[in-house]
Amino acid sequence: MTRPSPPQEIRRGPVDGWLVASVLGLCGVGLVMVYSASSVAGFERFGDASYFLKRQLAWFTLGCGCMVLTSRVHYTAWRRLAAPLVVASLLLLGAVLVPGIGDVAGGARRWISAGPVNFQPVEVAKFSLVAYLAHFLANRRDQVRSLTRGVLPPLGFAGAMAVLVLRQPDMGSAVVLVGIAAAVLFCAGARLHHLGGLAVVAAPAAAWAALAEPYRRERILAFLDPWRDAQGSGFHVIQSLVAVASGGLVGVGLGQSRQKFFYLPERHTDFIFAILAEELGLAGVVVVVGLYAVLVARIYRAALRAPDRYGALLASGFGAWVAGQAVLNLGVATGLLPVTGVPLPFVSFGGSSLVSLMAAAGVCMNLSQYARAVREADVFSAWASSPARERAP
Amino acid sequence: MKRAALPPRGPRSGAPQVLALPRWRLKWLAAGWLVALATVAARVAYLQTPRFDHLRELGRRQQVETVTLSGSRGRIYDRAGRELASNVIRDSVYAVPRAIRDPEGFARKVGPLLGLEPSAVVERVRRGGYFVWLARQVSPEVAGRLRQLGLEQELGFEPEEKRVYPFGRLAGPVLGFTGVDNQGLAGLELRYEQALRGRPGRAIRVRDAFGREILEGRQVLLQPRRGQDLVLALDSVVQHVAERELVRTVEHYRAQGGAAVAMDVRTGEVLALASVPGFDPNSVPDGTEAWRNRALEAYEPGSTLKAAVLAAALEEGVVDAGWKVTCPGWLRIPGGYTVREAHGEAHGRVGIADVVRLSCNVAAARVGAELGPARLHRYLRQFGFGEPTGVDLPGESAGILRDPSQWSGSDPYVLAIGQGVAVTPLQLVRFVAAVANGGWLVRPRVAVAMRDPEGGLRRVAADERVRVLSPRVAHTLLLAMERTVADGTGTAAAVQGYRVAGKTGTAQKPSPHGGYQPGRYVASFVGVVPVDQPRLAIAVVVDEPQGAYYGGVVAAPAFSRIASQALWVLGVPPGEVAPQAVRRPGGD
Numbered sequence: 001m002t003r004p005s006p007p008q009e010i011r012r013g014p015v016d017g018w019l020v021a022s023v024l025g026l027c028g029v030g031l032v033m034v035y036s037a038s039s040v041a042g043f044e045r046f047g048d049a050s051y052f053l054k055r056q057l058a059w060f061t062l063g064c065g066c067m068v069l070t071s072r073v074h075y076t077a078w079r080r081l082a083a084p085l086v087v088a089s090l091l092l093l094g095a096v097l098v099p100g101i102g103d104v105a106g107g108a109r110r111w112i113s114a115g116p117v118n119f120q121p122v123e124v125a126k127f128s129l130v131a132y133l134a135h136f137l138a139n140r141r142d143q144v145r146s147l148t149r150g151v152l153p154p155l156g157f158a159g160a161m162a163v164l165v166l167r168q169p170d171m172g173s174a175v176v177l178v179g180i181a182a183a184v185l186f187c188a189g190a191r192l193h194h195l196g197g198l199a200v201v202a203a204p205a206a207a208w209a210a211l212a213e214p215y216r217r218e219r220i221l222a223f224l225d226p227w228r229d230a231q232g233s234g235f236h237v238i239q240s241l242v243a244v245a246s247g248g249l250v251g252v253g254l255g256q257s258r259q260k261f262f263y264l265p266e267r268h269t270d271f272i273f274a275i276l277a278e279e280l281g282l283a284g285v286v287v288v289v290g291l292y293a294v295l296v297a298r299i300y301r302a303a304l305r306a307p308d309r310y311g312a313l314l315a316s317g318f319g320a321w322v323a324g325q326a327v328l329n330l331g332v333a334t335g336l337l338p339v340t341g342v343p344l345p346f347v348s349f350g351g352s353s354l355v356s357l358m359a360a361a362g363v364c365m366n367l368s369q370y371a372r373a374v375r376e377a378d379v380f381s382a383w384a385s386s387p388a389r390e391r392a393p
Numbered sequence: 394m395k396r397a398a399l400p401p402r403g404p405r406s407g408a409p410q411v412l413a414l415p416r417w418r419l420k421w422l423a424a425g426w427l428v429a430l431a432t433v434a435a436r437v438a439y440l441q442t443p444r445f446d447h448l449r450e451l452g453r454r455q456q457v458e459t460v461t462l463s464g465s466r467g468r469i470y471d472r473a474g475r476e477l478a479s480n481v482i483r484d485s486v487y488a489v490p491r492a493i494r495d496p497e498g499f500a501r502k503v504g505p506l507l508g509l510e511p512s513a514v515v516e517r518v519r520r521g522g523y524f525v526w527l528a529r530q531v532s533p534e535v536a537g538r539l540r541q542l543g544l545e546q547e548l549g550f551e552p553e554e555k556r557v558y559p560f561g562r563l564a565g566p567v568l569g570f571t572g573v574d575n576q577g578l579a580g581l582e583l584r585y586e587q588a589l590r591g592r593p594g595r596a597i598r599v600r601d602a603f604g605r606e607i608l609e610g611r612q613v614l615l616q617p618r619r620g621q622d623l624v625l626a627l628d629s630v631v632q633h634v635a636e637r638e639l640v641r642t643v644e645h646y647r648a649q650g651g652a653a654v655a656m657d658v659r660t661g662e663v664l665a666l667a668s669v670p671g672f673d674p675n676s677v678p679d680g681t682e683a684w685r686n687r688a689l690e691a692y693e694p695g696s697t698l699k700a701a702v703l704a705a706a707l708e709e710g711v712v713d714a715g716w717k718v719t720c721p722g723w724l725r726i727p728g729g730y731t732v733r734e735a736h737g738e739a740h741g742r743v744g745i746a747d748v749v750r751l752s753c754n755v756a757a758a759r760v761g762a763e764l765g766p767a768r769l770h771r772y773l774r775q776f777g778f779g780e781p782t783g784v785d786l787p788g789e790s791a792g793i794l795r796d797p798s799q800w801s802g803s804d805p806y807v808l809a810i811g812q813g814v815a816v817t818p819l820q821l822v823r824f825v826a827a828v829a830n831g832g833w834l835v836r837p838r839v840a841v842a843m844r845d846p847e848g849g850l851r852r853v854a855a856d857e858r859v860r861v862l863s864p865r866v867a868h869t870l871l872l873a874m875e876r877t878v879a880d881g882t883g884t885a886a887a888v889q890g891y892r893v894a895g896k897t898g899t900a901q902k903p904s905p906h907g908g909y910q911p912g913r914y915v916a917s918f919v920g921v922v923p924v925d926q927p928r929l930a931i932a933v934v935v936d937e938p939q940g941a942y943y944g945g946v947v948a949a950p951a952f953s954r955i956a957s958q959a960l961w962v963l964g965v966p967p968g969e970v971a972p973q974a975v976r977r978p979g980g981d
Contacts, residue, residue, distance in 0.1 A: 187415075187422060241440065241448050242452040243452070245441065258452070258607070259456075261601030262601050262603060263455060285437045286434055293430050293431075296423060300419055304416060304420070316422065323423075323426035323429075327426065330430070330433040334433055334440065336436055
C-alpha cells in the first residue's frame with residue numbers, strides 16, 4: 001500500500017503510549033472478567049470452565065493482529081476503502097436477515113456463521129460507517145452547513161444501516177450507529193439547529209420505535225419501575241443492580257461473584273460490568289471507568305491534533321463509538337438507562353466487537369503519530385497531554 | 394515522561410487551521426463523554442450506600458438460604474447389641490420447575506421411574522420456583538436411572554438418611570417407625586424421639602438461580618449432633634421366639650390376633666413384646682389398625698384376674714391356708730345373676746389353691762364378696778390395674794377399673810372372676826412378676842440405656858419398684874399357681890425340666906351393647922418360670938381363637954414353647970424337677 005506523504009510540517013512521531021496502554025488494559029480486564037463471568041456457564045454447558053475464555057483469547061489474538069496492521073497503515077488509506085467497506089457492510093447487514101445465512105440466538109438474527117467462526121456484521125458496519133462519514137464530511141467542509149447536502153446524507157447512510165439492524169432486531173446497535181453519525185456531524189461543524197431540529201423531528205419516530213415493539217415497551221416500563229415486574233421485564237435490571245450493589249468498596253473478590261450463578265442474564269456479554277462491579281467493587285469500577293476516560297481522552301486528543309480534517313473526523317467518530325457504547329452499556333448495567341443490549345467495548349465477550357474495536361484503535365494509534373503542534377491556549381489538549389511537556393514561550 | 398520526537402511546534406499564534414473544524418465541539422464532546430463516565434462511577438458509588446441495602450438483601454435472600462442439618466438418627470440395639478434400627482443414605486429427588494420448559498414431557502420421562510402419575514408430576518412442576526420434592530429416599534437403582542435421563546438442570550438429588558430395620562417385621566410394633574423426615578411416628582421411635590433425633594444443626598447454603606447448591610458455598614453455623622443410640626432390654630432371639638410361637642398359635646386357631654410379653658421378674662426388663670398381626674416398619678401399611686400393639690391394649694381378662702383377687706384376700710387375711718368352701722357349681726349373686734362354673738361341674742370342697750388350680754368361679758366370687766368393694770378395688774389398684782404401667786412405649790392403655798362408688802351389688806363377685814374389668818397383657822405380666830419376685834411391683838421397661846455419640850452409656854431410668862405383697866403371701870400364691878400347671882387347668886404350660894406357675898384365662902368378649910358375644914373368646918395364660926428361682930413372667934393372649942377357646946388349650950402351649958426356648962436362650966439352668974404333671978383336660 002502506497003503511503004501518501006504527510007503534509008510538510010508534520011513529522012511522524014511515536015505512537016501514543018496512553019492509547020496503547022488503555023486499550024490493552026481494557027482488553028486485559030475483559031479477558032479476566034470474561035473468564036470469571038463465563039466459567040460457570042461454560043462448565044455447565046460445555047463441560048469446560050474456560051470454554052469462553054479460549055474463544056475470547058483467540059479473538060483477542062486476531063484483534064492484536066488487526067490493531068498492529070491498522071496502526072501501520074496510514075490512516076488516509078481508509079478514505080479509499082471507505083466506500084467499498086460501507087457497501088460490503090450493507091450487504092452483510094442485509095444478508096444476516098436472510099434465514100439460512102443469519103443465525104438466531106436469543107430471539108435475534110445477528111450472526112453469520114462461517115465454520116466455527118460467528119461474526120456480527122453490525123460491528124464491521126460501525127467501523128465502516130465511521131470511515132465513510134469521515135471521508136464524506138472531510139470533502140464537504142462547506143456543504144456540512146447545509147441540511148440537505150451536508151447533514152441528511154450521512155444520517156441517511158446511518159439510518160439505512162440502523163433500519164437493517166433494527167430488523168434483526170438490535171435496538172442497541174441502531175442507537176449506536178445513529179449516535180456515531182450524529183457525533184461525527186457535530187464535530188464536522190453541522191449547524192446545531194439542524195441537528196437539534198432533526199432530533200426534535202426524530203423524537204416521535206424514536207419513541208414509536210421504542211414503544212411499538214411490545215418487548216421494547218416492556219423494557220422502557222421496566223426501566224421506569226423495575227419492581228413492577230421483578231421476575232419478568234425488570235429482572236435484568238434488578239439482578240444487575242443487585243450485583244453492582246453487592247460489590248461494596250473492593251468487591252467480593254475476583255471469581256467470587258454469586259450473581260454469575262445464573263441469576264444475572266448475559267453475564268459475560270452485555271452485563272459483564274455488573275459482575276465486575278460485584279467482584280472488584282467500586283475500586284475496580286473506578287479503574288475500568290478511568291481506563292475508558294484515558295482512552296476516550298487520548299482518541300479525542302489525537303483528533304484535535306490530527307494533521308487534516310479527515311483524520312480528526314475519523315478519530316472523533318471512533319471516539320464516539322467507544323465512548324457512546326461504553327456509556328450506553330454502563331448506563332444500562334447501573335440502571336441509568338433502559339435495557340439495550342450493546343457489548344462493553346474491549347471487555348464483553350464477543351469476537352466481532354473486539355476485533356472491530358481493536359482495528360479502530362489501531363487506526364487511532366496510527367493517527368496519533370502524526371499529531372500536530374498544539375496551541376498553548378488549547379486548554380483541553382494541555383490537560384490531555386503530559387504535564388512534563390515543554391511549552392512554547 | 395518526555396516525548397522524544399514531538400512534531401515541530403508552530404508559533405504561539407496564527408498556527409495554520411489545518412483542521413478547519415470547530416475545535417470546541419470536539420473538546421466539549423470529549424468532556425461530555427468523560428462526564429457521562431464519571432456519572433456511571435458516581436452511580437456505582439451511590440449504589441453502595443445504605444439506601445440500597447434492599448438490593449443487597451434481595452441478593453442474599455435469593456443466593457443464600459439457611460438449611461437444617463439433621464444429625465444422624467440414633468440407632469436401636471437389642472440387649473445383645475444387635476442392630477434393630479439403623480440408617481442408610483438414600484437420594485431424594487427434587488425438580489427445578491424454573492428449568493423445566495415442557496412439564497408434560499418431563500413428567501412422561503420421570504413419572505414412571507418414580508411410580509408417580511405424570512399428571513401428579515405436572516401439577517407439582519406447575520407450582521413453579523426452584524425446588525419441589527418429587528420423591529424422597531428413592532432406591533439406588535431408581536436414582537441411577539434418573540441420573541441417566543440427562544436432566545441435569547431439571548432434576549436434583551439430595552442425599553438423605555433413611556431409616557432401615559434390618560430384621561424386618563421383628564418387633565415392628567415395638568420399634569414403631571419414622572416418617573419421611575425421619576421423625577418418629579410410633580413405638581420406641583416416637584417415645585424416644587428427642588434422644589434419637591439428636592440436635593439439628595444449621596448451615597448457610599449458597600445456591601445458584603436454579604436452587605442448586607454451589608459447591609464452595611456451605612457454611613456450617615451449628616454442627617448437628619448425632620442422636621443417642623438406644624439399647625433395649627429386648628432380646629431379638631426371645632422376641633423372635635415369642636413372635637413365631639404367637640403367629641403359629643394365631644394361625645392355627647385362625648384367631649384375630651394376639652399378644653405375648655416376656656419380662657424379667659426381677660427388673661421389669663421386657664425381653665420380648667409381640668403383637669400379631671404386626672408390620673414391617675420398612676414398609677408401613679396404611680391405616681392404624683395394623684399399627685396396634687395388642688400387648689398394651691386392654692381386654693376383659695376373665696380368670697387370670699383370680700390370682701390377683703386371691704392375693705388381696707390372703708394379704709387381708711380374709712382367707713388362709715385352711716379356708717374351705719363348698720362349690721355346688723353355681724352361685725346366686727345380688728342383682729338376680731348366677732355365677733356358674735365353666736363346665737357346670739361342682740368342685741365340691743375347695744381351698745385357696747383350687748381357686749387358681751381349678752379356676753373355681755364360685756370360690757373366687759365368694760372371696761371377692763368377702764373382700765368387699767373398697768378393699769378389692771384398693772388392691773387391684775395397688776397391683777397396677779386401672780392405670781398405665783409406665784412402660785416406655787406410647788399408646789399404652791390404663792385398662793378399666795371402675796371406682797367402687799359405681800359398683801352394683803354383684804360387682805365384687807363378678808370382678809373376682811375377671812369380668813367388668815379390663816387389663817392389658819403387660820399389666821398381668823407385671824402382676825405375676827410381683828408374685829414371683831417376692832412382692833415387688835416393678836416398672837416394665839423396653840429400653841434400658843442410651844449411648845451418646847461419644848460412647849457414654851447412661852441408664853434410661855432408675856429401677857423403680859413398690860412392695861405390693863408380703864413375701865409370705867407372694868410365696869403362697871406362687872405355689873398355688875404352680876398347681877395350675879401341675880394338675881390344674883394349665884398343664885399344657887409345663888416346661889420340661891423347670892417348675893412353672895401360672896393361671897389360665899378364658900373370657901367371653903363383652904359386646905359393646907352390653908352382655909357378651911356368643912362364640913367370641915379371649916384365651917390367655919400368664920405364668921412364671923422357674924418357680925424355684927423365678928426369672929421370667931410371660932403372658933400369652935389370643936383374641937378370638939376358632940375351634941378351641943380355653944386358655945389352657947390355646948394359650949398355655951404357646952407359653953410353654955416360648956418359655957422353654959427363652960430359658961435356653963437366657964441360659965437359665967433347669968431347677969428341681971417339677972412334680973409329675975397329672976394330665977387333665979383343659980378347663981377353666
